[in-house]
Each structure stands twice: as C-alpha cells, then as structure tokens.
Amino acid sequence: MVRAIMHGCNGRMGRVITGLIKEDEAIEIVAGVDTFTGIANDYPVFESIGACDAEADVVIDFSNAGAVDALLDYCTAKKLPVVLCSTGLSDEQLKKVEESAKETAVLKSANMSMGINLLLKLLKDAAKVLAPAGYDVEIVEKHHNQKLDAPSGTAIALADSINEAMDHNFEYTYDRSTERKKRGAKEIGISAVRGGTIVGEHEVLFAGMDEVIEFKHTAFSRGVFGKGAVEAAKFLAGKPAGRYDMSDVIQF
Numbered sequence: 659m660v661r662a663i664m665h666g667c668n669g670r671m672g673r674v675i676t677g678l679i680k681e682d683e684a685i686e687i688v689a690g691v692d693t694f695t696g697i698a699n700d701y702p703v704f705e706s707i708g709a710c711d712a713e714a715d716v717v718i719d720f721s722n723a724g725a726v727d728a729l730l731d732y733c734t735a736k737k738l739p740v741v742l743c744s745t746g747l748s749d750e751q752l753k754k755v756e757e758s759a760k761e762t763a764v765l766k767s768a769n770m771s772m773g774i775n776l777l778l779k780l781l782k783d784a785a786k787v788l789a790p791a792g793y794d795v796e797i798v799e800k801h802h803n804q805k806l807d808a809p810s811g812t813a814i815a816l817a818d819s820i821n822e823a824m825d826h827n828f829e830y831t832y833d834r835s836t837e838r839k840k841r842g843a844k845e846i847g848i849s850a851v852r853g854g855t856i857v858g859e860h861e862v863l864f865a866g867m868d869e870v871i872e873f874k875h876t877a878f879s880r881g882v883f884g885k886g887a888v889e890a891a892k893f894l895a896g897k898p899a900g901r902y903d904m905s906d907v908i909q910f
Contacts, residue, residue: 739896768815771882773882
C-alpha cells in the first residue's frame, strides 16, 4: 500500500483526489496539508508542510506556486518523491525543481491527464508523416472563463511535441491579427478560447489539400487530472532521484 501526503488537500483538486484514493486499494492518504482546515477529513491535516510528521512514500501536490518552494525543501530533505501538479511556477522555481530532482524523485507534467499524454505521443507520429507532406498545423484550446493564462500550458506542450518530431523547425503564431500576411509553411498556429465552465478542450488539426485530420481531447471533469496524479503517485513511490513525467507512467 502506497502512503501519500495530499498537499493542498482541501482545494478543489485535493478533494477530487481524496475521493479517488478512497476507491483505490493500492494507495491511501496518511496526511493532508492545507492552510484551510475547515473541512473534515479521514486523515490528519496540517497547516504547513513543515509541520507534517506523517510517514509517507510520496507527496501529491495540487496547491499553488507560493507553496512550492517549502514543499520542495521538505521533499529534498526527506528524500520523499513528489508529484508536482501546481502551475504558474517562476523560472527560479522551475530551476529549483531540477535541482530537487538530483536529490529525490520529482514528477512534473504540463497536464496530468493520461489521455493528453497519450495524445502527445500520437502527435509525434502524425507530425512525422503529415508535416513533411505540407499539411498545416493548427491548435485550438478552450477553457473556462476564470483561466488566467492563454494559451494553455497543455496547448504549448502539444505544439512542442509536434515541433520536437520535426527537429524544432516550426515557429509558433499566437495572434494573426497583428499582421496581414499568409501563414508560413513551417508555422504552428495556437488559438485560445475562454468561456463558461469549459474544463478543457484541445484540438489539433493537420490541414492539407482537400482533407483535414483532427486529434481532439475533451476533459469533462477535473477527475481526469486527479486520476493521472494518483497513477503517477503509485508509479513514483520508491523510485530513485530523478526528473520524471507522465510519459514514464504511461508505457508506450
């Protein structure tokens, strides 16, 4: 049985993951960490990671960027693997992630959905065939009206996956309204839509002469991200120090 600390346990994703782990016989939450302690849990909750004295095999983090430095210090000191899901990290924090990975196992991905990570693999294969044949590549991502960043980190990861397959020869275009000109042959267009309560939708189009091939992923609830985080935690427990991502969890 994998013993996990849920960092950010009383947030929206923390509650989702708590529910998922209740139904999973291979993992349990032995402690939670959250500045808000007004929710009753089946496990003890600490207001800070430094106060947590529970024995665990892995930490699942869905908190915020402001809490990540202390979390990485804690996990590094205890050699405790961590699934890092908080977004919006600064360049300095990203460097700290890499430094921490020299001391303990750190798993961080742009998107925790297993479906998205499978899509990243499929796009590489498709790009190697379609892009050299002259197919234009466009990405359209849609999210709820409260999302602050645009385009999404996942959209960038999808573009990066295609670009990696093409030896990084493509340029990204985010806003065609700034210039009146034809699209370039080696260009990936990325468009962002914000509205309502859309959890997350990503569509990749390869547009050629007289045909369009579409790859699409739709998240209907945040549970898909929670499920990925739980699977990542079970994978990471007991792993040696190093930098991991979801492609390590999903064996192709």
